[in-house]
Amino acid sequence: MLNRLFSILLTAFVVFTIATPVHASGEGEDVDYGAQVMHHISDANEFHFWGDIHIPLPIIAWSKTDGFHFGLSSDFYGHGESHAAPAHDDHAGHGHEGHDHEAHPAEKGHDNNAHAGGHHANKVINGYFLDHGVLRRLSDPAARASVSSYDKVDAHDDNLKVLSGGKAYAVANAASLLDGTNFNWIDFSITKNVATMLMAMLVFALIFGAVRSGYKKNQGRAPKGIQSFFEPIILFIRDDIAKEMIGPKWEKYFPYLATLFFFILIVNLFGLIPIAPFGANATGNIALTCALAVVTFFVVNLSGNKDYWGHIFWMPGVPLLLKPVMAVIEFLGIFIKPFTLMIRLFANISAGHIIILSLIGLIFQFGDNGASVSGSTVGALIAVPFTLVMNILELFVAFLQAFIFTLLSALYIGTAVEEHHHADHGEEHAPNVPA
């Protein structure tokens, strides 16, 4: 999250504004903090520091009609040569929250051209444009060909509209799994979440390359250096997750479980580093948890033995009439189990980020969105210690959720590969067997 940086900047801002009289307009307006928070925990096509400072990321968009479009998110930043729409208001005074313009969307929409003369993502290329760092596309093919920049994105009636040259154009969001097959374009860009995953993979590989070479060098001897730091965790995954949950066949699944644990952990921890290029809420994005849950789903069900499927479709030891009912429940369970994995990780990590952002939001709320310096100071005094505590809690949650996801995956794998002894069942269920 950007919260730490945010706190520091805010403190600096507060100190600065105490010394200089504030001559800013647009303060004290109603701010939709919920929207702010949701925007911050969502994926974006660029890493945003503050104001117009960004780390550009690659854009890879594919559409049914036009094929691939490659570029950089910085391509969308114009030079103020766009349709000279009158600047709505100049948010000087809180430039550090440059994308806080959706603060008053109902009135003005989000104005990407607020800072006159600045570099703003108001270009439209092949119909693609950035809306607060998120890649979107014009729905109308004719507009895609003709519109080269936009004035603002208007969000009246819960429908995004792009205003350009006095005309409004409909917007198509990138495809999600919820769209099924009914979509026009897919955003394959290296978004900040994807970049986070790539960095996590790289860091993961670097760390465990070193750990692995430690095992090679100190073969048969005590671990040293980074190897001895990670060995207890590796042993914990092996002994208390893999062996405990899976049993004698643990060794085949150990690499998967270890990869799962450390991948989730590293991405979680990256999300807690408040400075870009970290701080992306990647494990708090359902797309990532969905992918992980899907992999676990396949690992579990492709390892399922005869007993596993037997217990799902024809549960031994229950009365005959119950068997079909159990089959339906158990069959749904196959999908519900990975679904809960997906929701649990997503919800826990997102919740942590939301709480921290809400605490940061207190500063703006108390400060009446920049109008009251003393209010901001009080807000900061409250928010900063609470944020610190929440960050420490989130550090624990990062480990806990990685552990839980791995543990439950191991448990599900365990039920899939477990060998049942029917003699045991006979004894166990004997009283239930109808004559």
Added chain:
Amino acid sequence: MLFLAEFSPIVPSMGMVFWALIIFLLTWLVLGRFTFKPIAKALREREESIDGALAEAEKARAEMARIQAENAAALKNQQAERTAMMREAKDAKEQILKEAREEAKVVTARMIADAKVEIEAQTAAAMMDVRNSAGQLAVDVAQKVLRNQLSDPTAQTAYAETLINEIKLN
């Protein structure tokens, strides 16, 4: 509420699901195969080698204890043997001494007996000698006495008469 739908981590973007799958599967494939598999193997080998070494040490300790016990037993045996030998030697010495003493006794006794016999024989011989000498002396004395007494013929006749009387009486 406006942005809940527009900026949402709840909407699984197809692109991100795609990348997440690719990245995670790649991580699993590469790190699983080239890192965690060998690490698991290295850990197992190390544990086995440690267990082996411990068992080996235990075995060596048992072996050592066995050898020590054996040595102690041998020492004890030797001591007992020595004691027995010494006792035997003592016994033998005593036996020999006893035998020697007994034999000496017998020999002494025999020598004493022999000496006695010799002494007796010598005594007897000496007595015989003495007796013979005394007899000769008596005869000589008697001769001289008789010669002296019988120088007168009447005395001779008287003596002869006496002797004849003596013989008659017998």
